[in-house]
Amino acid sequence: MADDYFVTCRSVNGDGTFGGDPDVVRYLVVPQGAAQPLAAHQNPSTGPVATRGTRWARGLLDGLPPSQNGRDRNILFLVHGFNVDPQGALESHRKVVDGLARAGWSGRVVSFDWPSKGTPAAYLDDRVDVRTTANLLVSSAIQLFVTMTAARAASDQPCDVAVHVLAHSMGAYLVREAFNHADDDKPARDATWQVNQLAFISGDISSGCMSAGNAMTRGLYGHAGRITNYSNAFDGALQVSNVKRAFTAPRVGRVGLPDDAPDVACNVEAGDVWRPLATGGPGDIVHSHTFWFECDPFFKDLKLTLDGHIDRNAMPTRTPIKPNRLTLKPA
Secondary structure (H helix, E strand, C coil): CCCCEEEEEEEHHHHHHHHEEEEEEEEEEECCCCCCCEEEEECCCCCCCCHHHHHHHHHHCCCCCCCCCCCEEEEEEEEEECCCCCCHHHHHHHHHHHHHHHHCCEEEEEEEECCCCCCCHHHHHHHHHHHHHHHHHHHHHHHHHHHHHHHHHHHHCCCCCCEEEECHHHHHHHHHHHHHCCCCCCHHHHHCEEEEEEEEEECCEEEEHHHHCCHHHHHHHHHHEEEEEECCCCCCCHHHHHHHHCCCCCEEHHHCCCCCCCCCCEEEEEEHHHHCCCCCCCHHHHHHHHHHHHHHHHHHHHHHHHCCCCCCCCCCCEEECCCCCECCCCC
């Protein structure tokens, strides 16, 4: 197993652990045996932030497995949801790494660890922190690799790297805000950048905002080659999220994409995969929202999505309902 790469913008406690408040960006290489990310895992640990980021990204790129059969090498940014502390972020990260490895994917997962408080009661506080740190996802993470890849191409170095994003729960809200704000702020506004595949799991944003022409998602559709929304109609946690909004905005991770979503997006409903896992107990509320991280049918589908070599309506892991509306097949 390789070390784990993190971009974090959490505050640092006196003992070197990370807290739940926004702070400057730090680039981490977390050793295999570590139980949680620590400030001591900054690598490199000296120099200006921009220089550290470049050196960190160069080390990651240099460590990617070589390209095979002319296909891209891959980096997947994982953006966690709310109620996730640093230890939970590392656990989710490693589950995604292991799940994609079981599916045969050979890319590198990089976590963008924003300062979620790690408590269910802090839902609204976490949304405030999302708005505070969203821009950093583009400026200090995604764009870093896009810029370095372009520079390598200009100098005739290998540049066959595709950058993707996977966002869970409130992480989808962070990605939406980040992509929108990137068009408003320098220097991101003046740069050309795009992710290849963008995927949401149990996305905690309104379904309606994903309609064509909606200003709230202009950045998503403008900066992603393809968008895949994985939904679960039985997601109990997103029902709780709706309660917090007085039932005014059904979440895209529960009800799926609207019918007028652009063709660049498709919806994959996973209720058939979730139902056999349900116990009927109170734990189903959380598990229906997080089962993705232990779900091999999902990871097999995600691997094919990231590869991009099979049409989204023809993947063997899905049952088509109508164009761009599919269900995930159980194992």
